[in-house]
Amino acid sequence: MAMEEEQTPPELRYLSGLGNTFTSEAVPGSLPVGQNNPLVCPLGLYAEQLSGTSFTTPRARNLRTWLYRIKPSVTHEPFYPRNPTNERLVGEFDRTTTVATPTQLRWRPADVPLHPGLDFIDGLYTVCGAGSSCLRHGYAIHMYAANKPMDGCSLCNADGDFLIVPQQGRLFITTECGRLLVSPGEIVVIPQGLRFAVDLPDGPSRGYVSEIFGAHFQLPDLGPIGANGLASPRDFLSPTAWFEQEHHPGYTIVHKYGGELFSATQDFSPFNVVAWHGNYVPYKYDLSKFCPFNTVLLDHGDPSVNTVLTAPTDKPGVALLDFVIFPPRWLVAENTFRPPYYHRNCMSEFMGLIYGMYEAKADGFLPGGASLHSCMTPHGPDTKTYEATISRAAANEPSRLSGTLAFMFESWLIPRVCPWALDSPCRDLDYYQCWIGLKSHFSPPAAAVDDENE
Ligand SMILES: O=C(O)Cc1cc(O)ccc1O
Numbered sequence: 250m251a252m253e254e255e256q257t258p259p260e261l262r263y264l265s266g267l268g269n270t271f272t273s274e275a276v277p278g279s280l281p282v283g284q285n286n287p288l289v290c291p292l293g294l295y296a297e298q299l300s301g302t303s304f305t306t307p308r309a310r311n312l313r314t315w316l317y318r319i320k321p322s323v324t325h326e327p328f329y330p331r332n333p334t335n336e337r338l339v340g341e342f343d344r345t346t347t348v349a350t351p352t353q354l355r356w357r358p359a360d361v362p363l364h365p366g367l368d369f370i371d372g373l374y375t376v377c378g379a380g381s382s383c384l385r386h387g388y389a390i391h392m393y394a395a396n397k398p399m400d401g402c403s404l405c406n407a408d409g410d411f412l413i414v415p416q417q418g419r420l421f422i423t424t425e426c427g428r429l430l431v432s433p434g435e436i437v438v439i440p441q442g443l444r445f446a447v448d449l450p451d452g453p454s455r456g457y458v459s460e461i462f463g464a465h466f467q468l469p470d471l472g473p474i475g476a477n478g479l480a481s482p483r484d485f486l487s488p489t490a491w492f493e494q495e496h497h498p499g500y501t502i503v504h505k506y507g508g509e510l511f512s513a514t515q516d517f518s519p520f521n522v523v524a525w526h527g528n529y530v531p532y533k534y535d536l537s538k539f540c541p542f543n544t545v546l547l548d549h550g551d552p553s554v555n556t557v558l559t560a561p562t563d564k565p566g567v568a569l570l571d572f573v574i575f576p577p578r579w580l581v582a583e584n585t586f587r588p589p590y591y592h593r594n595c596m597s598e599f600m601g602l603i604y605g606m607y608e609a610k611a612d613g614f615l616p617g618g619a620s621l622h623s624c625m626t627p628h629g630p631d632t633k634t635y636e637a638t639i640s641r642a643a644a645n646e647p648s649r650l651s652g653t654l655a656f657m658f659e660s661w662l663i664p665r666v667c668p669w670a671l672d673s674p675c676r677d678l679d680y681y682q683c684w685i686g687l688k689s690h691f692s693p694p695a696a697a698v699d700d701e702n703e
């Protein structure tokens with residue numbers, strides 16, 4: 250099943266829309282009509298339901314898909330702890346696993362190793378996170394650097410949804426619902442529990458992953474923006490049914506459960522779903538389709554206006570995790586400091602850069618790199634950006650911010666950081682220096698100073 254390096258992936262068909270109930274048949278007539286589990290399914294298939302929410306979740310948020318497959322997924326040998334495991338994957342964020350630090354953190358991009366061979370599972374490493382996958386509240390932020398396809402194995406993440414942001418190299422992802430090709434500049438969401446395998450048609454690849462426990466992503470409300478704008482539901486693409494039926498001795502299912510990896514073998518591919526219907530599906534989204542809204546007169550708006558997807562908490566307006574982008578756009582504000590303002594945020598901000606340069610950082614924040622500014626940790630434009638901005642003669646002219654795509658995972662929950670991320674050779678220990686040069690421009694009128702000092 251694995252593609253050789255640099256191989257052209259096949260043309261794929263997608264279904265458009267987010268939150269839709271879809272139907273898809275790889276063989277005509279393979280979906281039961283009028284019911285989900287007839288006594289005998291068409292073509293002798295097995296019916297299997299995959300639930301993404303509790304059975305009793307209110308209808309508007311209820312997610313489930315019915316899969317019609319050659320053999321049911323229960324047909325496998327027992328689960329064992331995977332050996333070797335991946336020691337750098339974390340699902341429980343406490344004092345035993347991770348560290349609390351308010352320090353501004355930044356990392357240079359990691360080289361994609363060529364040796365030893367690392368597939369998507371072994372190339373994943375957690376950077377930070379909060380909460381607990383077992384208690385179903387929290388998130389993890391991972392990055393990956395991989396150079397080899399997942400061959401003869403698939404991953405099932407029982408802990409949460411993965412939102413994957415490729416930065417280098419396309420991902421060819423086979424899932425139980427079909428296949429998706431995801432390029433840098435696109436994102437993909439793989440829902441909790443859906444089995445998938447990642448192939449790397451461009452060879453060495455890297456990117457970012459946010460994983461959410463106990464919630465699913467949805468589009469943000471648009472409030473006064475109105476009925477249109479930001480990410481449009483029709484630009485989200487889900488796969489169409491695709492299956493393989495060959496005997497596959499020794500096929501391995503890797504199961505991520507409670508942050509730990511388990512594996513089980515079976516003699517067939519899990520990608521044996523001939524037809525499916527439902528609304529619990531993987532989807533991809535091309536970030537260049539995002540329709541940004543922005544300041545058209547004065548002041549820098551809050552980044553929430555660039556939210557692509559949000560995973561809610563039980564508190565209205567408070568996100569477990571927002572996925573926010575900083576896309577190419579026109580800047581037209583008058584008498585305004587256009588880059589991001591200096592700030593301290595009660596939410597925590599993890600940022601990555603897909604390509605180009607980020608508007609707040611003249612140096613040091615590179616494509617494939619990352620930064621973390623946790624709850625109430627001060628941050629903002631570096632000295633070079635500040636000085637260049639205030640001395641720019643044409644500061645009121647429209648200017649186009651082009652050739653850049655940064656993003657942020659923003660969370661209400663305070664992240665704890667993994668020790669290997671703090672000790673990483675990619676960590677920029679001098680990050681704080683980018684602000685140390687900010688000097689006082691304070692120039693009160695002479696009279697005011699005299700009055701004060703008398
Ligand atoms: O810190 C950052 O660079 C992200 C960010 C961008 C912005 O435009 C406003 C606030 C904010 O936190």
Ligand SMILES: [Fe+2]
Nearest residue numbers: 594598622628
């Ligand atoms: Fe910020």
